[in-house]
Amino acid sequence: MNIENAQYSADSGENVCVNATIDGVTMSVPLDPANRHYAEIMRQVETGELTIADAD
Amino acid sequence: MSRARDFADLAGSADAGGLTGRNLIINGAMTIDQRNSGSALTVNTASEFYAVDRFMGIGVASDGVYTLQQVTDAPDNFVNSIKATVTTADASIPTTGRYLIRHKLEGNVISQLNLGSSAAQTFTLSFYVKSSLTGTFGGSVLNGAQDRSYPFTYTISSANTWERKTVTIAGDTTGTWPTDNTKAMQIAWSLGVGSDYLNTAGAWVGSQEWGATGETAVIATLNATWQITGVQLEVGETATPFEHEGYGTTLGKCQRYLKLGGAGVYGIYNSATNIEISIPFSPDMRATPTLSMAKTTVTISNKTNSNTADATSVSATNISASPSGAFFAQIGNCNVTSASSGHIAQFRTDEFLQLDAEL
Numbered sequence: 001m002n003i004e005n006a007q008y009s010a011d012s013g014e015n016v017c018v019n020a021t022i023d024g025v026t027m028s029v030p031l032d033p034a035n036r037h038y039a040e041i042m043r044q045v046e047t048g049e050l051t052i053a054d055a056d
Numbered sequence: 057m058s059r060a061r062d063f064a065d066l067a068g069s070a071d072a073g074g075l076t077g078r079n080l081i082i083n084g085a086m087t088i089d090q091r092n093s094g095s096a097l098t099v100n101t102a103s104e105f106y107a108v109d110r111f112m113g114i115g116v117a118s119d120g121v122y123t124l125q126q127v128t129d130a131p132d133n134f135v136n137s138i139k140a141t142v143t144t145a146d147a148s149i150p151t152t153g154r155y156l157i158r159h160k161l162e163g164n165v166i167s168q169l170n171l172g173s174s175a176a177q178t179f180t181l182s183f184y185v186k187s188s189l190t191g192t193f194g195g196s197v198l199n200g201a202q203d204r205s206y207p208f209t210y211t212i213s214s215a216n217t218w219e220r221k222t223v224t225i226a227g228d229t230t231g232t233w234p235t236d237n238t239k240a241m242q243i244a245w246s247l248g249v250g251s252d253y254l255n256t257a258g259a260w261v262g263s264q265e266w267g268a269t270g271e272t273a274v275i276a277t278l279n280a281t282w283q284i285t286g287v288q289l290e291v292g293e294t295a296t297p298f299e300h301e302g303y304g305t306t307l308g309k310c311q312r313y314l315k316l317g318g319a320g321v322y323g324i325y326n327s328a329t330n331i332e333i334s335i336p337f338s339p340d341m342r343a344t345p346t347l348s349m350a351k352t353t354v355t356i357s358n359k360t361n362s363n364t365a366d367a368t369s370v371s372a373t374n375i376s377a378s379p380s381g382a383f384f385a386q387i388g389n390c391n392v393t394s395a396s397s398g399h400i401a402q403f404r405t406d407e408f409l410q411l412d413a414e415l
Contacts, residue, residue, distance in 0.1 A: 001103060009373050011384075017374045023103045027348040027412075028374035028385075034237060034343035036414055 120146025
């Protein structure tokens, strides 16, 4: 997956999802390890390929 | 195949696990295509391109290219197949290159196979295939972790002719094979694989293999075509007749992994531009889904002030969800109906939201 522009989105001060452009499509990814997009985001974070920006 | 043979095979299937529900593959007849409605995809990267629900193609960036499409050319008793057509040939596949058609199975689906234990069951893969090429072709069955593989081969005898192929595999007694909602098994049909991912057919190996040594690389021939349908995976040593099922049954199975929706959904503006919505999922999805816009222009009717207009560049944010529903999703850039916080909105565009819980 090509993941760009990853940023947490927060509700009431708590991170609730990661918004990112994945393979050219804007997606809102839940923080669920069983979700394939979240798993890949975390894998890329782990390997240093990706950084997730803090929520606005 | 004779009717007597059909009944004999079905009797064997009953011994192995039942007359219905024996096909572990979802959408094996390639009928459901929620994403593309039959449009062709260009497979030109290692990303996953879903040709129809549950069946995807992957390729290699900046190298060979093929298109992938649901078509109505199919063997007797079928309506659809998926067709790969090589538009840019790759006669020298990178050692780690993979041109594949792939299907992933959830642990809940294959748990009856007892894989990874001494009680592992033999299973049989069958499918109809048609190609402009003839020869020996390859594929592989892998576990979810991709550290157990069973490369296989099949032979296409006549060009441009539908043929049914069967591969019977003794269940793997080692390795990790999940039995939950995670990726447990993958079936790949190779259109061309680099040498790092090829191995001898007919045995389990403890490595990641996507094809079989000596296989034909479809991707190496410009304009070559390769089609598949009628995919069935079942317990036992015999390939029984393909288990056809109703369109709604297959669609329901597919919707565990991908769902389109949004038409008629009501929401409440929490600002002049953002609308909160809730959507129950039925059936429950495999995992909490990723939310994206299937369409970015959406017709919104403000039921409070009676304004209706099209919003463009609409966005979606997944605030609170689970496999059973999106309890709070926020649809943004909806500032077209003179709205203010507390106004009630109705969405009038069909299937503008995509919910993805694929493996």
